[in-house]
Amino acid sequence: MENESFITMPKGFKANGVSAGMKCEDPANINKDDPKSSYLDVALVVSDVPASIAGVYTSNLVKGHSLERTISKISSGNKVRGIIVNSKNANACVGAVGREDADLIASKVAEGLGCTADEIMTASTGVIGDRLPVEKITKVIPGLVEGLSAEEETAHLAEYAMMTTDTVPKEVSAVLTLADGSEVKIAGMAKGSGMIHPNLATMIGIFTTDADIDKGLLQKMLKDAVSHTFNRVSVDGDTSVCDMVVIMANGQSGQKIEEGSEDAQIFSEALTSLSLDIARMLASDGEGATKLIEIEVSGAASAEDAKLIVTSVARSPLCKTAFFGMDANCGRIMTAVGYSGAKFDPYKIDIDLGDLPVYRDGCALPFDEEEADRILHEHDINVKIMLHEGEYGDRMFTCDFSYDYVKINGSYRS
Amino acid sequence: MENESFITMPKGFKANGVSAGMKCEDPANINKDDPKSSYLDVALVVSDVPASIAGVYTSNLVKGHSLERTISKISSGNKVRGIIVNSKNANACVGAVGREDADLIASKVAEGLGCTADEIMTASTGVIGDRLPVEKITKVIPGLVEGLSAEEETAHLAEYAMMTTDTVPKEVSAVLTLADGSEVKIAGMAKGSGMIHPNLATMIGIFTTDADIDKGLLQKMLKDAVSHTFNRVSVDGDTSVCDMVVIMANGQSGQKIEEGSEDAQIFSEALTSLSLDIARMLASDGEGATKLIEIEVSGAASAEDAKLIVTSVARSPLCKTAFFGMDANCGRIMTAVGYSGAKFDPYKIDIDLGDLPVYRDGCALPFDEEEADRILHEHDINVKIMLHEGEYGDRMFTCDFSYDYVKINGSYRS
Incomplete structure (x- = not known):
């Protein structure tokens, strides 16, 4: 707009x-x-x-x-x-x-x-x-x-x-x-x-x-x-x-x-x-944000599972600090999916960072670090998580966790 | 030990x-x-x-x-x-x-x-x-x-x-x-x-x-x-x-x-x-931690409610950055208690920061800022949340969120 x-x-x-x-x-x-x-x-x-x-x-x-x-x-x-x-x-x-x-x-x-x-x-x-x-x-x-x-x-x-x-x-x-x-x-x-x-x-x-x-x-x-x-x-x-x-x-x-x-x-x-x-x-415009991150889930067995997963990844401080550091630490995304509470087969998950496949069948792929670096240096970053369990999907927007988030919130009241 | x-x-x-x-x-x-x-x-x-x-x-x-x-x-x-x-x-x-x-x-x-x-x-x-x-x-x-x-x-x-x-x-x-x-x-x-x-x-x-x-x-x-x-x-x-x-x-x-x-x-x-x-x-020894924070809840209506509340406060980035900034922003504790999912009457909650009463009956008290400052400058900080709903309690240990947490986790993989 x-x-x-x-x-x-x-x-x-x-x-x-x-x-x-x-x-x-x-x-x-x-x-x-x-x-x-x-x-x-x-x-x-x-x-x-x-x-x-x-x-x-x-x-x-x-x-x-x-x-x-x-x-x-x-x-x-x-x-x-x-x-x-x-x-x-x-x-x-x-x-x-x-x-x-x-x-x-x-x-x-x-x-x-x-x-x-x-x-x-x-x-x-x-x-x-x-x-x-x-x-x-x-x-x-x-x-x-x-x-x-x-x-x-x-x-x-x-x-x-x-x-x-x-x-x-x-x-x-x-x-x-x-x-x-x-x-x-x-x-x-x-x-x-x-x-x-x-x-x-x-x-x-x-x-x-x-x-x-x-x-x-x-x-x-x-x-x-x-x-x-x-x-x-x-x-x-x-x-x-x-x-x-x-x-x-x-x-x-x-x-x-x-x-x-x-x-x-x-x-x-x-x-x-x-x-x-x-x-x-x-x-x-999240506090201290340097990135807009869109987390998309598809193929979940239920709408609730899809929501649990996008929420879990979007609020994970470890994922959010990795996005801030522009570090393709995609194991943290797998981790957040794993503890979301959603039910799925961990050996069926695919994850893409932008257009770059980083996980297939629950296994980390050897990916092009330069390409990952290019994707992570964009302002808008898209993460796709595909579960292959069913027909449900969801999406959530979040931002990274930066030094400025800590600074803004360590002294907000004063 | x-x-x-x-x-x-x-x-x-x-x-x-x-x-x-x-x-x-x-x-x-x-x-x-x-x-x-x-x-x-x-x-x-x-x-x-x-x-x-x-x-x-x-x-x-x-x-x-x-x-x-x-x-x-x-x-x-x-x-x-x-x-x-x-x-x-x-x-x-x-x-x-x-x-x-x-x-x-x-x-x-x-x-x-x-x-x-x-x-x-x-x-x-x-x-x-x-x-x-x-x-x-x-x-x-x-x-x-x-x-x-x-x-x-x-x-x-x-x-x-x-x-x-x-x-x-x-x-x-x-x-x-x-x-x-x-x-x-x-x-x-x-x-x-x-x-x-x-x-x-x-x-x-x-x-x-x-x-x-x-x-x-x-x-x-x-x-x-x-x-x-x-x-x-x-x-x-x-x-x-x-x-x-x-x-x-x-x-x-x-x-x-x-x-x-x-x-x-x-x-x-x-x-x-x-x-x-x-x-x-x-x-x-949490990553980047400068404080050990103990969150205690008493008077919850159920063990589950008590656990929901300690978990909610202990993982709130806003509470944790306020502890890092040593800012007595106790409204953030009330907020985290409120969205925990536990059931309680918000007009009955008491909160103490260390020995200092900061909320009574769900209302912020005018407290001694110098005393709060002294408490927040200690390494070990205790937060007590009293619900007056029942007999259940719980406790959780956490730490603050600092610049170093962001730094450590923005570059962990490399």
Whole structure:
């Protein structure tokens, strides 16, 4: 997807991002011409009219207070007006006050928009266990609402304000042509870099669309899209307490998408494809990452086995450090396949590194080290594992483990 | 345990370690006065008389050929004379020739000792997927056998010869006083540093005892000892294809230990205690480790929940990099507990870092950063997680994730 993607491309959405001084104490020092992730820390995305909303959340039993609030609002089934996101602080594990702070922030936004607090979703990402600086945030909300715009430049500010250890913004969009020739748009943006592992990651993803889609169908399509994309990204095997992906559908294109229709198929495929693009961006921008690694399994006896194997290889620190070192230590891939918990005959496994066969029938091949070296020096590396046990396959995106991963995470809080 | 421990302390055992030039090409360059792990690569431990043997092995579906051979020999139930171990090469994933190589090595040892090849166990550890340099190894076997000795100095050579990325030897011993006042001895040695995770690790552990113990009881006692010690060490969550812990009991003390007796209890406790000592050494000597971290869980609703939680925290890269950075980012511990898969009420969890309470009722406490800093600067760090759900507990040893872990594993093969 091109850089010109932005969250307000679908009709009837506005966005903005401002600094509440959480990332950068003195906003006076900020260079306004350089809207970087280093100082913007509060993002808002709103629909002009109430929109259907669907959401998918972290499977972590410990959930952040902003997220818990959003889950309860979305489950109510009511339409919403928007979502406010802050970075730098996860609003998690601080007790009852965490929910009160999220409620207060939502009501300040609602006040500015002239809607109810129940129509405003909340999301927080950052350090766990510190109370939100709620006064700082509420103080900037009037300006945040005032500055809402559908303009591309302003919309990008929302993405920058969500970013934590991300090094690049992650925005996608698509214009879909429906069966009758009419058009609807989808746009998405996300943050996420470390603590990323299936179900979900330390990621927040927001999609907007001007299609008119009922909540039930929207939820189904989002869940499908997430299961093969965001739930197939692993940076470090950690799963955070704040993750969510939401989609708001405000119907402003005038096009209704009905369950079971060809249009639903078109929309669903587009949403999955955009999610896949973001998933690849997340893995590629993993903390300290120098490589994007795609692990593919085919021929597994069951879908569960295929998933166990891609997960095991994608989270193996030994495989990930070998990719960082560009060392064709493929025995570590065999090892991770072996301890995955999947059932298979170890003497039937084939493994390819890129196009280079490195294992056949469970045995290491003498391979061309120069060719392996060339493959490992690429930014995108593909590993194919073929089990020859059945018809199931799976795929996962990950990145390497570098010195910088250790550096970033040894001092994240401070 | 003291440094004067060595594998031949029990009566009737001899050991030796030599160089086959796998770690260091030209043995002529070796400083014989400095028996370090950097050049010794073949170890042998033998009993003067046939000994009962018990073993516990990796749960990895992919198993090294030397290990597979040993499993089949031990399962036969026959007594054995010894075990030969090589480092630098795992003898794994090379096909049928791997088993033939292990057979050949065992028969060369048997020839020297005047026993059958079936009485010689084999173990290999190192890089996966390269064929063993079997000529190099068989060439040094006569000298290896010839040099066997019960002397402490020679016995230590066996330990050095097993080491791969280990930085310190790991040897333990105990003299047990049985119910009737007589004595038996146990000694143990191990290698293991990276690719260490429960069930088992890239570890090889060898115990010897001069007690007379039947195979069935010996197996039971070894399994008990391993389950709470070696199976509770995690360096990086990876589980190798070559791991084994064996114990040989040759009866040379003249003391028989019967199942259900007080002596069996004494022996079993000693074996567990020695295993625990080695387990702590393994975690402490984890690749690149600067810290030994003990994760304790209490009050879990089930043993399975307790194990899920200690495992989840011990393998979390985010927790391990925070320990390396000595950053009291305890929200990451809460996060890892939350995604462990265990069932509990997140609003009842208490967490202590050393003696410092950092979470109560699932909420982060404002704690003394100076005190946390002092605790995190210690080499040994204890984390206590209290769930208040039931009566089950567990414990796991791990280490931090450092720049050196990445460095060691980014270039291990070369």
